[in-house]
Amino acid sequence: MSSLLTGRPVETWLTDMDGVLVHEEVPIPGATDFIQALKSSGRRFLVLTNNSIFTPRDLRARLLGSGIDVPEDAIWTSALATAQFLVDQRPQGTAYVVGEAGLTTALHDVGYVLTDRDPDYVVLGETRTYSFEAITRAIRLVAAGARFIATNPDPSGPSQQGLLPATGSVAALISTATGRTPYFIGKPNPLMMRSALNRIDGHSESTVMVGDRMDTDIISGLEAGLRTVLVTTGSTRPEQIETFPYRPTEVVDSIADLVALVSGTDAGAGS
Template sequence: MTDKLGFLIDMDGVIYKGSQLIPGADVFIDRLKREDHPFLFLTNNSQRTRRDVAMKLKRMGIDVGEEHIFTCAMATARFLSKQKPNGTAYVIGEGGLLQALHQNGYSIVDSDPDYVVVGEGRTVTAESLEAATRMILSGAKLVATNIDPNCPTAGGTRPGCGAVVAFLETATGKKAASVGKPSPVMMRAARKQLGLATSETVVIGDTMETDIFGGVQMGYQTVLALSGGTRFDDLVNYAFSPDSIIDSVADLASPEVNLREKFGLAAAGEDLMPAVNEWEEMRLATT
C-alpha cells in the first residue's frame, strides 16, 4: 500500500456544471488540502490562463492557487519547447494558449511558422483557417491542444478545438499531433509536476473518452464521477472500465472513506475492474 497519494481532477462535470458548484466538491477539495494529498485540476480548455481558472474556482468557493491548475495550453507549450526550443507558432486560440507559449520561449508569428497551433476559442475566422491551411501545406506542423469535438457553454454546445482541427486535417491531408487529454503527453506531465509515481496517481473525471481513457493508458487508477456527461448505462459502449465509480466527489469527502486505503490497495495490485458490477449492486440496493 502506497503512503503517498495524489489526484488529477477534471473540472467541468466533476467540480462544477456550467456555473454551479457540484454539491460536496468544495468539501472534497478541502479534505485533500487538509490531509496533504497533492492534486491538480486538469482542463482541456486552453482559453483561460491558470490565474483565470483559479479565480473561477475561488468564486465558487474553492480556494486554490495557480499551482493547482494544469491546462492543455501549458502541456502543449512545454511539449513544443522540448521539440523545438524558441520556435515560432501561428495560433488559432486565445489568451491562455498565447501566454503559455510566450512563457515557454515561443514567438507568435503571422507567416512561416514552425507550427500551426490550434486551441479553444471563439475567434476562428475563414481568414485564419485559410492562412493556417497555406502554412501547413508550406511545411508548418499542425498541433492541437486537444481534439474535443465540441464544448459546453452557458448558451449551449459550440464547436470545439477538435472541429477546427478536423477542418485543417481535411483541407491539408496532414494529421495533427494532439497534446491534451487523453494524450499521454499531458497525463504524464501532470503526474510529474506533482512528483508522483504511477501507482500513487488517481484520475477523477466524468468523461470516458478523455479523463478515464487517459488514465487507463498511463496505468493510473481511474474514478468515474457520474455527476457530468457520462451515464452508467453508457459504460457498455466502451472496451475499458474505470477502477471505481462514484455518484460525485462528495462520495470521497467524508472522513469515513479512507482514501489511502481505498486507492492504496489498488496501487498494490488489487483487482478493482468489477467496479461496474459493484456500483450497480449498490445502486439497486438503494432504489
C-alpha cells in the first residue's frame, strides 16, 4: 500500500456503499471489520451513496441488518449533497420534487418549501414508483423556467428482478421533452466529494476514496484531489481498468485488504 501512504498521512476516509460494503443487502467479507477499524482508529469517515431514496437513518438500519454498524451521521447521500448545494445557492428556496423520503426529508431539513406552484427548482431523484403525472408536471415546470437539478446521473440500478430505471434515465426523458439538461449533483461530480469533505472537516490531501466504479467513484475522487482505491467486488472488473484514461492510486481485491491499513498495522500508516 506504499502509494497510498506517500504524502500526507491518511486522516479521513470516504467509501462507497454498494459494491464496496454490500451487494444489495448481503455484506461483502471484510466490510464489518473495515468499518469497525475506522471507528476504533478515531479517524473521521463517511459512507457515500448516489441513492437518494433513503434517509441516513433508513440506510443505517439496512446496513445494521447486514451486520455493518455505521453511525447515522457517517452516511452521506446524493440527496443530502443536493440539499446542501441548493441551500448554498438559494437559501429558503422552493422545489418541486420527484423522489422519495431521502430527498424530501433532506430538502425539508435545510428549510426548503416543496411546491408545484412556480418553484425555484425541479429536483429529480430515484423512486420505485415513477408517476407519469409527476414527470409530466416536472416537464411543464422546467419548460416554464424552473431550474432543473438531478441527484445523480445513474441510468439504472439493480434489483433482485433485474435492472431498474434510475435518475439518469428519467432525467433524459425530461431533457428530451424540454431541451433542458439538469445539473447532476452526485458522483461523478466531484462536488459530491467536496461536500462530503466539508461535512467531516477533511482535506483532499489527507483523504482516501474507496469505490467499485472507475467511472463514478474513482473519477470523482481523482477530480476532487483525493487518493483513490478501486475494489474489484463491484461494477468495474479487473480487465476493464486499463481501458480508462486514468488510474486509481491502488487496486485491491476487496475492502478486507484495507483493514490493516486503517488499523495502523501496515508499516507507515498515518495516524
